[in-house]
Amino acid sequence: MDARKILLVIFDGLGDRPLTELGHKTPLEATPKPNLDWFASNGVNGLVDPIAPGVAAGSDTSHLALFGYDPKEVYTGRGPFEAAGVGIDMEPGDIAFRGNFASVDEDLKLTDRRAGRIREGTEELAKALDGLKLGRIKANVREGTEHRVAVVLRGRGLSPKVTDTDPHEIGETIQESKPLESAARVTAKAVNAFTQQSYKILKAHPVNRARVAKGEPPANAIVLRGAGIFPDLVPITERFHLTAAGIAGVALIRGMFRTFGMDVIDVRGATGGLDTDMIAKADAAMDALRTHDLVVLHVKAPDLCGHDGKASEKIRVIERMDAMMGHLKAMLSTEVVVALTADHSTPVALKDHSGDPVPLTIFGEGVRVDDVLNFDERSMAHGALGRLRGTDVMNVLLNASNRMEKYGA
């Protein structure tokens, strides 16, 4: 039988817990969602522990696992994926940090951790710092959305085992980065040099002079956190012998897709926010399926509602997700296997990620069907897939799409 194409839809933070206000149902259980239920009814279902039962996964560790990389082997921190997400071409051995443009006084004391949530001019500010030499180490700097910025150190003998410079609290001085192992001394020294030199350059930059003139807090410093080494991952295209594309609004996920060796497709209206254009993303996914074997469609919105603690928002997002799946359903051919899942649970009541497992539905011509009728947490417990680990998912998809290579003979 011929290999099929795979459309993997990842609803970020979709899993939830029962809420009193919803009659002890989860948002998924409480929302009419005929299209999502159609996929569950006509597919095979189960629950996935992204890392292991009970373990609350970050978006980074969970995406690594879902694409078949063991986070315990390759994960050191979020920085590298954020950096890849804003378009820095990383190399194995690079050390990347997540950063903020911040406002500090002359003693480097924090006066605004997000430089007044600066929106304009960060591109010029990042450019003024990009390529900065810190001894034998070079810093690559690229702006993210709003006040966010990625800083990548490149050079010999770098280590991610250094402390953050971000003091987090207003009134605190930018921290000196300290090595957590002797091999990290060079890195800590470069980080501290970056703090000093970037302050000098940013303080004098026209963008900041203009901000001060207008009474706005200057983006005159960068505070760093989440150091991680860029892992030397074998691309999924190579590991699974397929072509792959990803659609996502948020930089972190785009960066992870790029790191996994996927083509990242830009979609007009895909914001990574609640205002994202899900129909446009679905259309782009259908387009991408013409040219790619695996297309991943990532929707950030449910996670945002979970973090905000808003059940009614999450329900509205689920309704829109359902409409998106209805839109996709009408366009599907039997050539495509569809998988619906989440990267982790973000319960409204918790306002953060939890270790509760997430639904997984796989639908496609010839795929086994079980007795599950609804795409929700409670129903999935009866699915024929049982309870899987995140690192099982890619294998299950390869199998469902007739792409699994025999282990043994």
Next chain:
Amino acid sequence: MDARKILLVIFDGLGDRPLTELGHKTPLEATPKPNLDWFASNGVNGLVDPIAPGVAAGSDTSHLALFGYDPKEVYTGRGPFEAAGVGIDMEPGDIAFRGNFASVDEDLKLTDRRAGRIREGTEELAKALDGLKLGRIKANVREGTEHRVAVVLRGRGLSPKVTDTDPHEIGETIQESKPLESAARVTAKAVNAFTQQSYKILKAHPVNRARVAKGEPPANAIVLRGAGIFPDLVPITERFHLTAAGIAGVALIRGMFRTFGMDVIDVRGATGGLDTDMIAKADAAMDALRTHDLVVLHVKAPDLCGHDGKASEKIRVIERMDAMMGHLKAMLSTEVVVALTADHSTPVALKDHSGDPVPLTIFGEGVRVDDVLNFDERSMAHGALGRLRGTDVMNVLLNASNRMEKYGA
């Protein structure tokens, strides 16, 4: 959301197999138990393999796993936990044995393996041996219940890889301990010196002179088995950032709790036997929840019925466990997450531990609920927790009580 407290109830050896005399039901399935069923109906359920499917766990290895320690990494033998259970303060590197006071003739041939199940005088006998010097090795000796005794060797360069001295059979001579690796020579030599010196001291002890005068078998020797090295475990209090207390009647479990870094609470009437006062233990657990984040309530009784092969006894014990849970239920606040499980199965028909999985129910405000209605082996197979390993349980409890720290970002 705030972190919750955790009450973990461990019913020792509760899991069982269907019995013809019970209409092909297990004791749990055959017993009306409205309170246990109430927790199952209102909670999330599953089956736990303490070690792995089919593997029959000891109480020591299963408790290690349930508290998140991998027995394959830390377990060498039961001795260290027995010794901790009778109150010997152990240090990493100590080698501990389980022992019996026994009766031997002048050739050290066993005449009674339990010294006539001696009940009185063992405290003085142990004291006469405690602190014994065996070259550069010191022996700590503490009496257990009845004929039982714990012997701990302390000193440099000890190894648990030595053979037992307990010959098990009447008429056999106390065995010479042999090193099973070259690094164990010092240990074997110390063990053999202990056999000789303790015989000399015990033979002459007033307690034994009095026993001989009364025609009772003297407790004139100690036979040793189950050598194990005291593992260097990171306390659960440190690993999981919580305060923890344990309630148990049996020395082994008390010793394990202490080894895990838990406060061990004494309860009047908690005997570790069938006569144990379960209500008093439940009250003590509720008290302990005021001052501790995690309280573990261990009930030995179902295991005893399993070992004795008595289904009717096990049913009566389950009725009393159910009454205990009803008593607890009435006192619970929404602040507490309750988990009910067993450390292993001890089927009545087998009279020993088996590798059948055990029930697990987790109940608490906000915890996902599944469709299971009864707390028994057959019903649990449909639970949303699926089939977990013992080492998953603590993570699942941390998640249910909002104490799980995110892995990744």
